[in-house]
Amino acid sequence: MRSCSRWTLYVIVDRAAAGSRPLDELAAGAIRGGADALQLRDKAASARQLLEEARRLLAITRRARIPLIINDRADVAAAAGADGVHLGQDDLPLPEARRLLGPRRLIGQSTHSLEQAAAAEAAGADYIGFGPIFPTPTKPDYEPIGTGLIGPVASRVRRPVVCIGGIDRGNLEQVIDAGATRVAVVRAVCAAADPEAAARDLKALLTRHAARR
Amino acid sequence: MRSCSRWTLYVIVDRAAAGSRPLDELAAGAIRGGADALQLRDKAASARQLLEEARRLLAITRRARIPLIINDRADVAAAAGADGVHLGQDDLPLPEARRLLGPRRLIGQSTHSLEQAAAAEAAGADYIGFGPIFPTPTKPDYEPIGTGLIGPVASRVRRPVVCIGGIDRGNLEQVIDAGATRVAVVRAVCAAADPEAAARDLKALLTRHAARR
Numbered sequence: 001m002r003s004c005s006r007w008t009l010y011v012i013v014d015r016a017a018a019g020s021r022p023l024d025e026l027a028a029g030a031i032r033g034g035a036d037a038l039q040l041r042d043k044a045a046s047a048r049q050l051l052e053e054a055r056r057l058l059a060i061t062r063r064a065r066i067p068l069i070i071n072d073r074a075d076v077a078a079a080a081g082a083d084g085v086h087l088g089q090d091d092l093p094l095p096e097a098r099r100l101l102g103p104r105r106l107i108g109q110s111t112h113s114l115e116q117a118a119a120a121e122a123a124g125a126d127y128i129g130f131g132p133i134f135p136t137p138t139k140p141d142y143e144p145i146g147t148g149l150i151g152p153v154a155s156r157v158r159r160p161v162v163c164i165g166g167i168d169r170g171n172l173e174q175v176i177d178a179g180a181t182r183v184a185v186v187r188a189v190c191a192a193a194d195p196e197a198a199a200r201d202l203k204a205l206l207t208r209h210a211a212r213r
Numbered sequence: 214m215r216s217c218s219r220w221t222l223y224v225i226v227d228r229a230a231a232g233s234r235p236l237d238e239l240a241a242g243a244i245r246g247g248a249d250a251l252q253l254r255d256k257a258a259s260a261r262q263l264l265e266e267a268r269r270l271l272a273i274t275r276r277a278r279i280p281l282i283i284n285d286r287a288d289v290a291a292a293a294g295a296d297g298v299h300l301g302q303d304d305l306p307l308p309e310a311r312r313l314l315g316p317r318r319l320i321g322q323s324t325h326s327l328e329q330a331a332a333a334e335a336a337g338a339d340y341i342g343f344g345p346i347f348p349t350p351t352k353p354d355y356e357p358i359g360t361g362l363i364g365p366v367a368s369r370v371r372r373p374v375v376c377i378g379g380i381d382r383g384n385l386e387q388v389i390d391a392g393a394t395r396v397a398v399v400r401a402v403c404a405a406a407d408p409e410a411a412a413r414d415l416k417a418l419l420t421r422h423a424a425r426r
Binding site: 046047048049051072073074075076078079088089090091092093096097099100 | 259260261262264285286287288289291292301302303304305306309310312313
C-alpha cells in the first residue's frame, strides 16, 4: 500500500470544516464522488476520540479499497491500523514517524517551499503536500504560495506532489494549468452542500486534464 | 526499567507551571532534591517541540539513572527513546500504547475513581495515577476526590498508586496519613521559589513516613 502514484483527488475529512455533518457520511460521499484517498483531520479531538473516528472511517475506506491517512498522530495511525500519517512541519520528524510506522505505511509531509519539498523527499516522504496555494482558513499562519512554484516543485521532486490550500471548483483549472496533477481539498468537499457531487466535479476535471497530457 | 515500586516522589515537569523557568534547570533541581522519576508535560507544545524537550531532559535523567515519562504522546515517547508514557483517560487506550511501546517501557494511567484504578491495573498499567486529591488548576474539569479513597485504592490495586492533584508541603502529611506512600506533584516543585529545596522537603517527609511503616 505504498503507492500514491495514482492519486489525483485527496479529500481531507476535517471535523472543523464538516461542522455538524457526520464524518462517516462525508467520507462515504467523498468516496462515491471519486476520492482516491482520504485523510482524517480533527485537531480538537483527544487521541482516544481520534482513534475512534479513525476506526469508523477505516471500515468505510477499506470496503472502498482506498487509503486512510491520519493527520499528525503517528501513534493513533499505528493504533488504528490506518494506512499512514500526514505530518506537518511541527509534527514528529519523518524518520521518527517512519520508525514507528514501518516501511509499508504511507507518510506524507506538508511543505511550504521548494526547499521543504526537496527535504521531505530526501527524508523519505511517500507524497508531498505543497501549499497553501491560495488563502485558506485552515492555515491562517501561512502566506499563500500562489501557483508559480507548482511547476518547479513538480520537476524537482519525484514523489507525488499534492497541491493544497484553498483549492476549489472555481480555481482548480488554474492549479492544473500551473502543472498540478493532484490536489487535496478540505472545504471544497467537507463544507459543500453536496459533498459527493463536489468531489465528482473536482475529480472529473482532474481526470479530463490527466487524459490530455 | 519496568519497576516503579521504589518511587515515592514523582515530579511532573510541566511547561505551563514552570513559567519562564527552563525545563532542564527545573528537572536538574528536582533530581538533586530527590525526585525518583520525572514526567515531561507540555500540553501546548507541538510534537516536534515535545520531542526536542524530551531529548534534552533525557540527557539529564539518564545521567541520574531515573526514568523520564512523557505525558500523552506514545509516539513522542517512542521517538525520543523515553522510559514510558503517561496516559489520561482521553489518551490512547493502554493496550494500544503498550503495543507501540513494547513490554519494557513504563505506562502510567491517570484514574479518578476506584473503578478506573482497577481497570487501569487490569489493562496493564505499570503504575496508576490517582486524583485529583485536592483542587488543582491543572485539572479544572475534575472534582477533587479528597483523601477518603486513598486507602481503598491502595488495598484494591497491587501496582504502585501515585496520588496526585494539588498536593504540596502543606497537605502532604494528610495524604500520607490517608495511606499514600507515593505522590506526584506539579506546582509544588515547578512553581516553587526553590524547586530543589521544595523537592527535598517533600521527599524527606515521604521517606520519614515510609521508614515508620
